[in-house]
Amino acid sequence: MTMPPDPCRNSQAPENAGPALAWIARGVAAIFICMALGTPVHAGTSPWFEATGGAVRLISAGGAAAADGTYRAALEIRTEPGWKTYWRYPGDSGIGTSADFSGSQNIASAALAFPAPERHEDPYSTTIGYEGGAVLPIVVKPASAGGDATLVTDVSLGLCREVCVPVSTRLEIPLGPDTARDTTNDKAIAAALAKVPEPASPGDPLSVTGVEIESGTPAIFRFTAHLAAPDSPTDLFVEGPEGSYLSVPALASRDGATAVFTLSSEGLVHEGGTATLRLTLVNGAKAVEQRWTLNTSAMD
Template sequence: MQAHFLFSLGTVATLLSSLPAAASSSAWFQSEGGKVRLVTTGAPDEAGRLQGALEIVLKPGWKTYWRDPGDSGVPPQLDVGASTNIAGAEMAFPAPQRHDDGYGQWSGYDRSVAFPVVFTVAKPGKTATIDADVSLGMCETICIPVQTQLTVDPADGADDAADAEAVKAALAALPAKATADFGITALPGDHETLEVEAHVPGDPAAADFFVAGANDYMFAAPRRSDDNGKVVFSVPILDRPTTTPTGAGLHYTLTGSTGAVAGVLPYP
């Protein structure tokens, strides 16, 4: 962790004021760097999926982080274990930007952002209340860990148009699904390097690649090379599990001059 990020219990953000909750959304949690809330569409579908979003409004000059910030920073996390009739929550991430603040590179956002969340109602048709423990980082020159619990009663105002529009906008900002024309191809690497070839429409110089560590994988910032029109990213593997995990793989986002796509890479 770089020296300019100061994490301590004494700097954990405190609730400065609590505004009344709008229908099907939580109250805003106010911190030094901005404010945070949960908003939902208010009604799950027949399968028990409830669309929502974690909204972060940043003050000018502040920033927050992607699912894998890099060698410093606090990724947003959401735990719904204290909820009633909520079996789980899956958060999605808009395309990040790569920043270099002079101490190191990090992946995240220097503007307000919303992370779509799909909540799973365990027993559709029964009362459900979301009590979400939220943690994330808001940083200026020092980083303040924001920790709070946000509560939503989805049945309270299930037809609130403003809340539904906020969720719709968060979903619309997500990267598209990767394709053969806009996506990556995994290349043979070695035990210490993940290598991919990027396929991007538009200006190749605008391409950037973000991969999120998971299941004990940790990555450094990618190194880019251009060879005969091919864009290749080499990502140092800083740590890895002793046994290759099973399952889908590692989330990645590829950005370019025409937009962004996301997909999943096999474990290297």
């Protein structure tokens, strides 16, 4: 059996060469075949990890790093009809979503970002999360610029309907200039990044402008917010220091561009007379995030 010629083998022109252009064309074609065979193209998407109520995977935009040297990836969560997943802080119950990237290779840093979440209420609790799935962006900084890297994620999350199903798995994808560009993933990640809350300070068009502590057992926090879109829905989510288990704020009043939310201090961890809160204020299609340090000495 005669084997076909190896297009990647270096050879001389045949003795009875045909027209020069035909021979050159064959040579150019061989070069492109060799390049295709010698340059693997890795998928920018991990397989789905299936669980009761949904599935999770890693995706990336693929291709070379952005101008700032970072790669764009995301944790994609798919939920079945009637199921939901949780924000980083779940609210009254549930399992917050988290990711550990310490097993990655050639990665200096990786940060999981969260688009603005939604409030979900039932007769038993108020939770914070996403219905219909979610794309959580990951901004990745490689340790060696321009080199290949592997993003490894140990992820923990919950999928909930009548019951909450804990999900834990390890996912990984390659990153680097040799990975194929994926326009579908790129658009999904860009859309999710656009929904991540922006930093804000008191006095910005959309911001929390004041926090008061009303004495009692437990004490009550009153958050005053200025709204950029007075006619649009608004919501506030509050996270305390590590170890805190706060509920979800309630909208107490709303008058034009001013909204007031109240929250019980029960479950707040505070030491040394202060506690720093992480505030996420949502107003229509926009969301902002702030840090607010409380003087909690009156609560002790």
